[in-house]
Amino acid sequence: MFPKKLFFLFFFLSFWTLDAQESKTISVLDSLFYYRSLAEDQSQDLDYRIKSVKRAIHFANISKRDTSILKTKRLLATLYLNKISRNEMGVDSLYTLNHQNLKLAKKLKDTVALGYISNVLAYCSRKKFYADSAYFYYYNTSKYFESQNMLDQQADAIYYMADIQFEERDYVGCENTAARAIKLYEEMPQTETTLDNLWGLYNLIAISADELKLFDQAIEYHYKALSFSDKMEDNYLYTLYSNSNIALIYKELKQYDKALKIYQDLFENKSLLMEEPNNYALILGDYAHLKHLMGNYPDSEIKSMLHEAYKISDSINSKSGIMSVALNASEYYLDKNELDSAKYFSAIAYNLGKKSSTHDVVLNALKLKSKIDTTDTSYLNEYVKLSDSLVNKERAIRNKFARIELETDQLELKNQQITRERMWLLILSAGLLITLVLLYIIISQRAKNKELKLVQQQQEANEEIYNLMLSQQDKIDEARSIEKKRISEELHDGILGRLFGTRLSLDSLNLSTSEEAIKSREGYIVELKNIEQEIRKVSHELNTEFVSGSGYEDIIATLIETQSDAYGFKSDISIEGDIVWEDVPNKTKIHIYRIIQESLQNIYKHAHATHVEISFKLKNNVICLFITDNGSGFDVNKAKKGIGIKNMNSRVKEIQGDLEITSEKDVGTSILIKIPI
Numbered sequence: 001m002f003p004k005k006l007f008f009l010f011f012f013l014s015f016w017t018l019d020a021q022e023s024k025t026i027s028v029l030d031s032l033f034y035y036r037s038l039a040e041d042q043s044q045d046l047d048y049r050i051k052s053v054k055r056a057i058h059f060a061n062i063s064k065r066d067t068s069i070l071k072t073k074r075l076l077a078t079l080y081l082n083k084i085s086r087n088e089m090g091v092d093s094l095y096t097l098n099h100q101n102l103k104l105a106k107k108l109k110d111t112v113a114l115g116y117i118s119n120v121l122a123y124c125s126r127k128k129f130y131a132d133s134a135y136f137y138y139y140n141t142s143k144y145f146e147s148q149n150m151l152d153q154q155a156d157a158i159y160y161m162a163d164i165q166f167e168e169r170d171y172v173g174c175e176n177t178a179a180r181a182i183k184l185y186e187e188m189p190q191t192e193t194t195l196d197n198l199w200g201l202y203n204l205i206a207i208s209a210d211e212l213k214l215f216d217q218a219i220e221y222h223y224k225a226l227s228f229s230d231k232m233e234d235n236y237l238y239t240l241y242s243n244s245n246i247a248l249i250y251k252e253l254k255q256y257d258k259a260l261k262i263y264q265d266l267f268e269n270k271s272l273l274m275e276e277p278n279n280y281a282l283i284l285g286d287y288a289h290l291k292h293l294m295g296n297y298p299d300s301e302i303k304s305m306l307h308e309a310y311k312i313s314d315s316i317n318s319k320s321g322i323m324s325v326a327l328n329a330s331e332y333y334l335d336k337n338e339l340d341s342a343k344y345f346s347a348i349a350y351n352l353g354k355k356s357s358t359h360d361v362v363l364n365a366l367k368l369k370s371k372i373d374t375t376d377t378s379y380l381n382e383y384v385k386l387s388d389s390l391v392n393k394e395r396a397i398r399n400k401f402a403r404i405e406l407e408t409d410q411l412e413l414k415n416q417q418i419t420r421e422r423m424w425l426l427i428l429s430a431g432l433l434i435t436l437v438l439l440y441i442i443i444s445q446r447a448k449n450k451e452l453k454l455v456q457q458q459q460e461a462n463e464e465i466y467n468l469m470l471s472q473q474d475k476i477d478e479a480r481s482i483e484k485k486r487i488s489e490e491l492h493d494g495i496l497g498r499l500f501g502t503r504l505s506l507d508s509l510n511l512s513t514s515e516e517a518i519k520s521r522e523g524y525i526v527e528l529k530n531i532e533q534e535i536r537k538v539s540h541e542l543n544t545e546f547v548s549g550s551g552y553e554d555i556i557a558t559l560i561e562t563q564s565d566a567y568g569f570k571s572d573i574s575i576e577g578d579i580v581w582e583d584v585p586n587k588t589k590i591h592i593y594r595i596i597q598e599s600l601q602n603i604y605k606h607a608h609a610t611h612v613e614i615s616f617k618l619k620n621n622v623i624c625l626f627i628t629d630n631g632s633g634f635d636v637n638k639a640k641k642g643i644g645i646k647n648m649n650s651r652v653k654e655i656q657g658d659l660e661i662t663s664e665k666d667v668g669t670s671i672l673i674k675i676p677i
Contacts, residue, residue, distance in 0.1 A: 028059050028062050028063050029063060029068075032056050032068060035052045035053065035055040035059065036052075036053065036056040036072055036075065038052035039052040039053035039075055046082055046083060050076065050079050050080075050083070053075050053076045054076065056075075057069070057072050057073060060072045066104060066107065066108055070104045070105060070108060070113060073097060073100065073101050073104070074101060074113065074116070074117070076097060077094060077097055077101065080093060080094040080097065081094065081120070081123075084127075091123075091127045091128060094120065094124055095124040095125075095128070098117050098121050098124065099121070101117045102114065102121065105117055111144050111147055111148055112145075112148055112150070114140075114144045115141050115148070116141075116153075118137045118138075118140045118141040119141045119153070119157060121133075121137040122134045122135075122137035122138040122141060122160065125137060126160075126164070131164055131167065135161055138157045138158075138161045138164070139161060141153070141154075142157040142158050142161070145157065151188060152188065154184060155181050155184035155185050155188075155197070156197070158177060158180050158181040158184065159178070159181045159200070159201060161177050162174050162177035162178040162181060162201065162204055163204065165177055166204055166208055168393075169211070169390065169393070171209075171211045172208075174204060174208045175208050175209070178201045178204045178205050178208075179205070181197075182201050185197050185198050185201070190231065195228045195229070195232050196238075198225075198228045199225045199229045199232070200225075202221050202222075202224045202225035203222065203225045203242060205221045206218045206219075206220075206221035206222040206225060206245065207245065210245070210252075215252060215253055218245075218249055219246055219249055222242050222245055222246045222249075223242075223246070225238075225242050226238075226239060226243075229242060237276065237279070240266065240273070240279060241279075243266060244266065244279075244282070244286065246262060247262040247263055248286060250262070251289070251290050256290060256293060260294070263287045266283060277312050277315075277318075278318045278320075278321055281308075281309045281310075281312040281313040281316075281318065281325065282309075282313075282320070282324055284305055284308060284312075285305070285310070285313075285321070285324055285329075286324070286328065287305060288302050288305035288309065288328060288332075289328040289331070289332070291305070292331075292332050299336065302332060303332075306325060306329045306332065309321070309328075310326070313325055319352055319356055322352060323348075323352050323353055323356075323358060323361045326345040326346070326348040326349040327345070327361065327364050327368070329341070330342045330343075330344075330345035330349065330365070330368045330372075331368060333345065334368060334371060339372055342372050343369070343373070346365050346368040346369050346372060347369075349365040349368075350362060350365035350366065353365055359386065359390055363383060363386060363387060363390075366379050366380070366382055366383040367379075367383060370383065552581040552584075552589055553575060556573070556593065556596065557573055559596060559597060560573050560596065560614055563597070563601075563604075564600070567600065567603070567604035568604075569603070569610050569611060569612055569629075570610065570611045572611075572612075572613045572614070573613075574613075574614075574616070575615070575616040576616065576618070577616070577617055577619070578618065579616060579618050579623060583677065584623075584677055587654070587655065588675060588677070591651045591652075591655050592623075592655075592673075592675070594651060595648055595651050595652070595673065596625075596627065598644060598647055598648055598651075599627045599671060602644045603629045603631060603669075606631070607629050607632055607634075607668070607669060608631055608632055609630050609631035609632075609668065611630050612629045613626070613629075614626065614627050614628075621677055622674050622675065623674070623675040623676075623677055624672065624673070624674055624675075625671075625672070625673040625674075626671070627671040627673075628669070628670045628671070629668050629669055630667075630668040631669060632665070632666060633663045633664050633666060633667055633668055633669055634663050634665075634669065636662070636663050648671075652673055652675075655675055656675075657673055657674055657676070658673070659671070659672075659673055660674075
């Protein structure tokens with residue numbers, strides 16, 4: 001029985017261990033919250049905040065709480081975004097971090113987190129110029145936020161998708177995607193942010209229509225964009241951008257008067273316009289180009305405007321401004337047959353367009369180059385080649401974007417189908433499991449009853465075997481006793497009788513009165529008496545020896561002797577200590593017998609030993625059985641799965657004993673079995 005003192009000690013230690021673990025957990029969480037609060041403190045230096053959040057991540061990992069890990073890593077991602085916005089680091093670390101966050105958010109099934117993480121991955125992909133990956137992540141972002149009814153975030157993601165499609169020249173796809181985003185924004189309150197986004201989307205549709213040569217539609221959507229910028233408080237740049245784009249379309253349509261009116265309106269507030277030098281240079285260059293096309297303005301004025309526009313763009317290193325003005329200047333000088341200047345500006349536009357992969361500029365520059373130098377057909381060939389490749393790329397990217405949406409939707413449907421199937425599978429599995437559990441209970445109960453019967457039968461068989469063994473030993477002991485009694489009787493009745501007669505004869509010879517004869521006879525008589533006493537002693541010991549105490553030991557000795565002879569190896573047996581076998585339960589004695597029998601059989605089969613030693617020792621009411629051989633030895637760990645050792649283990653456990661096996665290759669094996677009595 002478990003001692004009360006030990007129980008209370010165990011309870012105290014368990015409570016202390018749990019308390020220590022809880023204290024450790026609290027300490028880890030305290031450290032996590034402390035460092036995370038430092039990272040969230042916007043008054044701190046950004047590098048210090050990043051260092052703090054990395055320490056917080058360390059403690060979050062120790063806590064093994066996925067929600068804490070995800071929250072802390074998302075904070076690090078936010079700080080990385082701040083650093084990227086300052087141009088103090090690239091996006092690679094942020095990209096890697098958010099892939100980890102995405103995996104963790106999927107594990108937690110945190111849809112909102114998945115939306116924000118996918119949004120950041122899209123941003124990183126766009127920074128790395130992976131348009132298809134960016135589109136994929138923005139599409140996933142929109143789906144995640146849609147499932148949570150987060151319209152703002154969903155609309156923003158779709159807006160970015162439309163923007164990517166425009167950049168990749170998928171103008172039809174851009175219009176359709178932008179229209180989807182517009183529907184969402186129109187459901188929201190018209191805040192400055194919403195108006196800004198609506199202006200941007202209508203502007204995107206307008207310039208897409210312009211690229212598709214749908215000029216009337218383009219003008220219509222630019223005016224729709226203006227209707228939203230008119231509602232904004234700080235709308236100057238929005239209005240400027242829309243009007244300048246409308247002027248460009250009118251110029252393309254050769255409706256020069258309408259275009260001129262817009263430019264004149266824009267330049268009424270020239271001082272305000274000049275506060276945005278990049279826009280001013282672009283519009284000034286386009287205005288000069290319009291005056292050139294109209295043909296009723298002096299060349300000096302046009303050249304002055306182009307020169308000023310180029311100078312401003314160059315001074316602020318505006319690549320877009322330089323390319324736009326250079327194209328306008330090249331066209332102007334070509335028309336004026338000033339070919340060197342035309343060639344100079346077309347080369348500037350071409351080289352910058354190539355470096356920045358601004359394909360429209362490259363195409364226009366090549367077209368101008370082919371007109372400037374009509375003898376060199378390489379420009380025209382390059383133009384055709386680039387134009388064809390762009391058309392093919394547009395088709396490919398258009399199909400790719402459509403495929404991304406289709407495959408993502410199919411994957412979502414497939415996941416939904418899998419979820420439904422899993423639910424049904426779970427229900428069926430639960431039903432099947434319950435059925436199997438019931439069957440198992442019934443079968444195991446029957447098996448247990450059967451096992452109990454078998455155990456009972458085994459016990460009865462063991463008892464019967466042991467009783468037969470004892471009966472056999474009793475017969476042997478009885479035969480020994482009879483034989484000893486017979487020998488005793490013969491000693492007593494035969495030898496002693498004869499010795500007694502001899503003594504009497506010597507007594508009769510004692511009539512001789514010679515002193516020497518008398519002494520001699522007396523010596524013989526004394527010797528005969530001694531012999532008589534010795535024989536009586538032996539006879540008494542033989543007749544009174546009690547052998548019942550050695551019965552079980554004889555059974556074991558007989559087993560060992562019989563098996564050793566059969567298996568062809570020598571054996572020694574020794575028993576130390578006063579083991580009272582009558583006090584040992586029959587069940588224990590039977591198991592000891594069977595264990596020795598099993599061990600000898602295993603030695604014969606596997607060890608190929610030539611000598612076996614078996615000994616019993618009694619130590620502190622524990623019978624220690626040692627079985628040692630000089631065989632080949634074996635790997636104890638590998639042999640644990642063997643049937644022989646399993647049987648031994650089973651028998652030792654039955655009698656609450658302990659089994660220890662040590663073995664060394666080519667040296668032998670030792671088995672120690674400790675049996676409490």
